[in-house]
Amino acid sequence: MYLDPQDEKILAGEGGETRQKMLELLVALGKVFGAEKLVPIRSAQVSGASYKTIGEYGLAWLSTLDAKAVVPAVLNPIGMPRERWQEMGVSEDFAVKQQAVVAAYERLGIGLECTCTPYYLRETSYGDHLAWSESSAVSYANSVIGARTNREGGPGALAAAIIGKTPCYGFHLEENRRPQVIVRVQADTRNWSIAHYGALGYHTGKLVGNRIPFFTGLESADRDRLKGLGAAMAATGAVALYHVEGITPEAVKVPFDLSGLEIITVESAEIEALFRHMPVDAVAVGCPHCSPGELEEIARLLKGKLVMKPFYVFAAQGVIDRNQRTADAIEKSGARVFADTCMVVSPVMEQYSAIMVNSGKALAYVPDMCAAVARIGTIEDCVTEATE
Numbered sequence: 001m002y003l004d005p006q007d008e009k010i011l012a013g014e015g016g017e018t019r020q021k022m023l024e025l026l027v028a029l030g031k032v033f034g035a036e037k038l039v040p041i042r043s044a045q046v047s048g049a050s051y052k053t054i055g056e057y058g059l060a061w062l063s064t065l066d067a068k069a070v071v072p073a074v075l076n077p078i079g080m081p082r083e084r085w086q087e088m089g090v091s092e093d094f095a096v097k098q099q100a101v102v103a104a105y106e107r108l109g110i111g112l113e114c115t116c117t118p119y120y121l122r123e124t125s126y127g128d129h130l131a132w133s134e135s136s137a138v139s140y141a142n143s144v145i146g147a148r149t150n151r152e153g154g155p156g157a158l159a160a161a162i163i164g165k166t167p168c169y170g171f172h173l174e175e176n177r178r179p180q181v182i183v184r185v186q187a188d189t190r191n192w193s194i195a196h197y198g199a200l201g202y203h204t205g206k207l208v209g210n211r212i213p214f215f216t217g218l219e220s221a222d223r224d225r226l227k228g229l230g231a232a233m234a235a236t237g238a239v240a241l242y243h244v245e246g247i248t249p250e251a252v253k254v255p256f257d258l259s260g261l262e263i264i265t266v267e268s269a270e271i272e273a274l275f276r277h278m279p280v281d282a283v284a285v286g287c288p289h290c291s292p293g294e295l296e297e298i299a300r301l302l303k304g305k306l307v308m309k310p311f312y313v314f315a316a317q318g319v320i321d322r323n324q325r326t327a328d329a330i331e332k333s334g335a336r337v338f339a340d341t342c343m344v345v346s347p348v349m350e351q352y353s354a355i356m357v358n359s360g361k362a363l364a365y366v367p368d369m370c371a372a373v374a375r376i377g378t379i380e381d382c383v384t385e386a387t388e
């Protein structure tokens with residue numbers, strides 16, 4: 001793999017041991033995947049941030065590192081809100097460990113916005129090369145923005161942040177971004193909610209596995225709906241890039257040749273069947289973290305109401321800060337808007353036996369990660385469930 005003279009010096013140890021080890025990791029990754037060179041990245045997003053998932057071993061490893069990120073980088077959600085962890089009911093033992101993980105990343109120059117929606121905080125553009133690791137963020141960057149990132153592991157994204165480059169293979173290359181299967185949605189999608197798109201992703205991910213789907217029949221898909229679709233497909237399949245006819249940027253700009261591809265048909269009834277009624281003891285929305293528009297919709301639906309059961313809303317701190325009045329309006333109902341964490345990575349959610357979500361990804365992950373039954377519904381359904 002080609003390395004420029006500066007990289008060769010880092011590899012020889014001139015930039016310190018951590019930078020040397022980080023570049024060795026990138027070179028090893030590049031060799032495994034056949035990369036011919038490294039490519040400079042615009043930003044990194046680093047997973048492996050919740051103490052719930054990385055534990056003592058991960059914390060010990062992070063504490064051995066000594067270098068600084070050279071590109072803008074953010075953390076994935078952690079196990080608690082950094083400021084309001086007591087209010088969320090996080091134990092002090094967990095909080096101390098989680099704070100140590102955050103401090104270790106801060107020493108490495110990783111920004112402490114702990115979110116799976118970094119695209120709401122920093123501009124990310126068509127064609128940008130990135131090293132992001134959270135699967136929904138990767139899907140959104142590749143598919144909705146038209147940026148280029150592989151689904152990095154936590155150490156690979158951290159190494160890329162510290163070196164400022166990533167191996168150029170996979171989705172960084174034009175030829176690996178072409179559709180591999182057509183998904184024809186036979187439904188009237190004009191009134192489909194974000195939850196319907198999440199349910200479509202939940203269902204489709206199981207059908208397409210890790211192939212790149214090209215959707216037809218989704219005329220109504222806005223960015224919030226695409227976010228839900230991609231997040232769920234990354235959870236039940238391993239979809240890191242998809243295209244939607246006439247909507248996503250590459251489907252519009254690139255003249256894809258679709259001839260000879262398998263066609264999978266998805267019908268309305270298959271999606272509606274996922275919307276099962278069952279009693280729940282908590283409601284959680286914001287997977288992936290809420291956009292400003294989603295916060296506004298939740299505030300509108302909760303206006304003048306009080307929640308009768310725990311209602312969690314998750315969003316990036318930067319999004320909450322810029323929409324503080326909306327967040328305050330939501331909290332007037334008794335619902336709580338928490339930053340930095342989510343219903344899947346926080347240990348607090350393990351106290352519930354059934355959780356209602358409006359996300360196909362959360363529908364897939366809550367049973368395993370929280371040991372709770374998950375029910376999917378629209379945001380309206382979630383508000384109704386919590387307030388009646």
Ligand code: F3S
Nearest residue numbers: 116136287288342344
């Ligand atoms: Fe984000 Fe947590 Fe969902 S990291 S995509 S809110 S599982």
